Amino acid sequence: MYSIGIDIGGSKIAAGVVSEEQKLVSKKSLPFPHTGNPLDSIRTIQTLIDGLLSENRLKLEDAACIGLAVPGSIDYDRGVVINAYNLDYHDFPLCKLVGEHFPGVTVYVENDANAAALAEYYCGAFRGYSSGLLITIGTGIGGGLVMDGKLFIGGKKNGFEFGHAVLVFGGEPCTCGQRGCIESYCSAAALVREGRKAASAHHESAMYKRAQGELTRINAKLVMDCAREGDEVASAIYKQYTDYLGATACTAIALFDPEIIAFGGGVSNDGEFLLSPIREYARQYAFFKNHAKFVTAEMKNDAGIVGAAMLHLQR
Amino acid sequence: MYSIGIDIGGSKIAAGVVSEEQKLVSKKSLPFPHTGNPLDSIRTIQTLIDGLLSENRLKLEDAACIGLAVPGSIDYDRGVVINAYNLDYHDFPLCKLVGEHFPGVTVYVENDANAAALAEYYCGAFRGYSSGLLITIGTGIGGGLVMDGKLFIGGKKNGFEFGHAVLVFGGEPCTCGQRGCIESYCSAAALVREGRKAASAHHESAMYKRAQGELTRINAKLVMDCAREGDEVASAIYKQYTDYLGATACTAIALFDPEIIAFGGGVSNDGEFLLSPIREYARQYAFFKNHAKFVTAEMKNDAGIVGAAMLHLQR
Numbered sequence: 001m002y003s004i005g006i007d008i009g010g011s012k013i014a015a016g017v018v019s020e021e022q023k024l025v026s027k028k029s030l031p032f033p034h035t036g037n038p039l040d041s042i043r044t045i046q047t048l049i050d051g052l053l054s055e056n057r058l059k060l061e062d063a064a065c066i067g068l069a070v071p072g073s074i075d076y077d078r079g080v081v082i083n084a085y086n087l088d089y090h091d092f093p094l095c096k097l098v099g100e101h102f103p104g105v106t107v108y109v110e111n112d113a114n115a116a117a118l119a120e121y122y123c124g125a126f127r128g129y130s131s132g133l134l135i136t137i138g139t140g141i142g143g144g145l146v147m148d149g150k151l152f153i154g155g156k157k158n159g160f161e162f163g164h165a166v167l168v169f170g171g172e173p174c175t176c177g178q179r180g181c182i183e184s185y186c187s188a189a190a191l192v193r194e195g196r197k198a199a200s201a202h203h204e205s206a207m208y209k210r211a212q213g214e215l216t217r218i219n220a221k222l223v224m225d226c227a228r229e230g231d232e233v234a235s236a237i238y239k240q241y242t243d244y245l246g247a248t249a250c251t252a253i254a255l256f257d258p259e260i261i262a263f264g265g266g267v268s269n270d271g272e273f274l275l276s277p278i279r280e281y282a283r284q285y286a287f288f289k290n291h292a293k294f295v296t297a298e299m300k301n302d303a304g305i306v307g308a309a310m311l312h313l314q315r
Numbered sequence: 316m317y318s319i320g321i322d323i324g325g326s327k328i329a330a331g332v333v334s335e336e337q338k339l340v341s342k343k344s345l346p347f348p349h350t351g352n353p354l355d356s357i358r359t360i361q362t363l364i365d366g367l368l369s370e371n372r373l374k375l376e377d378a379a380c381i382g383l384a385v386p387g388s389i390d391y392d393r394g395v396v397i398n399a400y401n402l403d404y405h406d407f408p409l410c411k412l413v414g415e416h417f418p419g420v421t422v423y424v425e426n427d428a429n430a431a432a433l434a435e436y437y438c439g440a441f442r443g444y445s446s447g448l449l450i451t452i453g454t455g456i457g458g459g460l461v462m463d464g465k466l467f468i469g470g471k472k473n474g475f476e477f478g479h480a481v482l483v484f485g486g487e488p489c490t491c492g493q494r495g496c497i498e499s500y501c502s503a504a505a506l507v508r509e510g511r512k513a514a515s516a517h518h519e520s521a522m523y524k525r526a527q528g529e530l531t532r533i534n535a536k537l538v539m540d541c542a543r544e545g546d547e548v549a550s551a552i553y554k555q556y557t558d559y560l561g562a563t564a565c566t567a568i569a570l571f572d573p574e575i576i577a578f579g580g581g582v583s584n585d586g587e588f589l590l591s592p593i594r595e596y597a598r599q600y601a602f603f604k605n606h607a608k609f610v611t612a613e614m615k616n617d618a619g620i621v622g623a624a625m626l627h628l629q630r
Contacts, residue, residue, distance in 0.1 A: 129470075130470065131469075131470025131471070132470075147470055148470075153572075154446075154570075154571055154572025154573070155444075155445065155446025155447075155462055155463075155571060155572050155573040155574050155607075156446070156572045156573070156574055156603070156605065156606075156607070157572070158572045158603040158605065159572070159603075160570065160572075161569040161570070161602045161603075162569070162570065164565075164569040164602045165480070165566040165569050165570055166482055166562045166563075166565060166566050167481055167482075167484050168483065168484045169482050169483045169486075169495075169500070169558075169559065169562050171484075176602055177599075177600060178562075178565060178600045178602075180484075180562075185484070243484075244484065247481045247484050247493075247495075248481075250479075250481060250493060251480040251481050254476040254477070254479040254480050255469075255475065255476070255477065255480055255570060256469055256470060257468075257469025257470050257471045257472070257473045257474070257475075258469070258470040258471070259470050259471055284492075285492060285493045287476045287479045287491055287493075288471070288473040288474075288476075290471065290473070291471075291473075292470075292471070
């Protein structure tokens with residue numbers, strides 16, 4: 001038995017074969033076809049799967065499942081993507097459409113942040129634990145929570161929107177329409193926003209100089225590099241940013257009390273530079289003193305594929 | 316079969332008999348003995364139970380359980396109260412001590428906010444639902460969450476500290492040592508704090524006049540009464556307070572997505588005056604549009620007893 005995992009993103013669709021030993025043994029990808037017709041993406045997915053099957057000489061009847069990860073909200077009972085704005089999927093019967101080409105194979109769909117958490121659970125940082133929270137830091141904040149070995153998708157099964165818990169009441173506007181969400185303070189985009197704001201007020205700062213006065217050149221890596229090198233303005237911004245992440249971790253500890261919390265996304269690449277200040281914040285303020293350990297995510301770019309391929313183990 | 320529920324509070328210990336039909340058929344209480352020796356409270360508990368058994372002519376061997384609710388943190392595996400500051404219980408083997416007097420009966424202990432949520436689940440506002448969040452508004456904020464028919468006590472089983480999620484990063488100091496916790500903005504004590512602050516700055520306000528200039532006379536009911544009667548200063552404070560509660564509800568919806576959210580405590584007595592602004596806030600800002608319904612708690616003062624008596628159904 002093997003399973004197929006597909007990570008459908010706004011720029012590309014990545015597909016892979018995961019063996020019974022839970023190893024990603026083969027993968028390939030194609031650009032997401034932004035043609036205006038979401039059915040074109042179904043053909044891309046089918047082409048990718050056909051390719052993997054033939055290249056790896058796999059029989060369809062040996063597939064445990066085809067799992068799909070999408071950046072959006074899911075109707076689990078119907079296998080329908082309610083909304084995935086980057087993909088232009090709206091009330092889109094993804095499982096049924098993909099499955100038509102592969103009779104007899106069960107097709108599952110999951111939110112990509114949840115799939116990534118599942119990948120950590122079966123193959124990455126959460127191995128050996130029964131509960132873990134993955135916080136993926138990107139343009140937004142992706143949250144995936146495993147409790148008692150199961151993905152946590154809430155009482156009404158609408159999903160888990162960790163990034164849209166309120167952290168700063170009345171604060172910065174969030175894409176969701178609320179103000180002060182975790183996402184609007186802890187995303188990489190928030191770090192960039194604050195970095196640019198500070199650089200524009202401090203032309204003497206290393207950030208401003210490195211960007212040669214063009215604020216749009218300031219990205220998360222630049223802010224972090226300047227902070228690491230001791231620039232005062234960047235350090236203050238980064239300190240504030242890690243305090244927001246620390247408070248977010250404390251909220252997660254008070255509410256979910258997971259055994260482990262993993263941080264993913266580019267911001268987490270330089271592990272301890274991110275984890276140390278979060279650890280220190282939690283040591284001081286977490287409600288439970290025997291709280292979660294903090295680590296960086298392990299599955300990186302393959303998290304979506306691997307987690308999607310594991311979905312059959314959850315249903 | 317019947318079960319015994321005991322609600323151990325800092326002022327009194329209340330005990331009751333709950334029938335197999337989940338009705339509270341008999342109850343009695345005694346003051347909590349603040350003698351400095353917590354073993355004295357064990358004797359009080361045993362006296363209450365002995366009284367209930369004899370008055371109701373119940374046989375010990377017909378008891379499904381003795382359930383205990385305490386305002387504190389629990390080590391579930393050991394049946395030990397880790398800390399209940401109001402009771403001066405610290406690493407206190409409550410189940411074992413109570414049980415010694417009642418051989419053959421299983422004794423359980425639970426946090427009182429969780430027990431109250433359980434009472435709503437089996438006998439109150441959550442009947443017919445499999446998930447619900449109870450937010451009890453008092454001096455602090457008590458949170459109890461039922462998911463899939465089970466009390467939610469986190470991955471490490473330290474408990475569920477809903478009141479200590481961060482709502483206003485860097486805001487008012489909380490008793491837990493953090494700043495800006497839900498508790499420090501949504502408790503009745505927070506409403507009083509803000510009411511007094513506003514009254515002291517507005518001697519022309521109805522709040523100040525009603526209190527005859529003595530700020531300590533301002534309690535949550537007075538602020539709400541003045542707001543209801545249209546006093547501008549009190550109305551502004553109350554609007555802000557319900558906005559905090561609205562944002563708290565939105566956080567709960569994004570994270571737990573329960574079918575129902577119930578508000579308890581004195582502040583919730585005048586149902587719609589509290590619920591309407593929270594509903595309006597959530598209508599505008601909740602991440603999931605098909606979110607939880609909002610109600611007031613039903614179990615009131617008996618919640619702890621009844622929930623404690625139901626603990627055998629959870630283990």
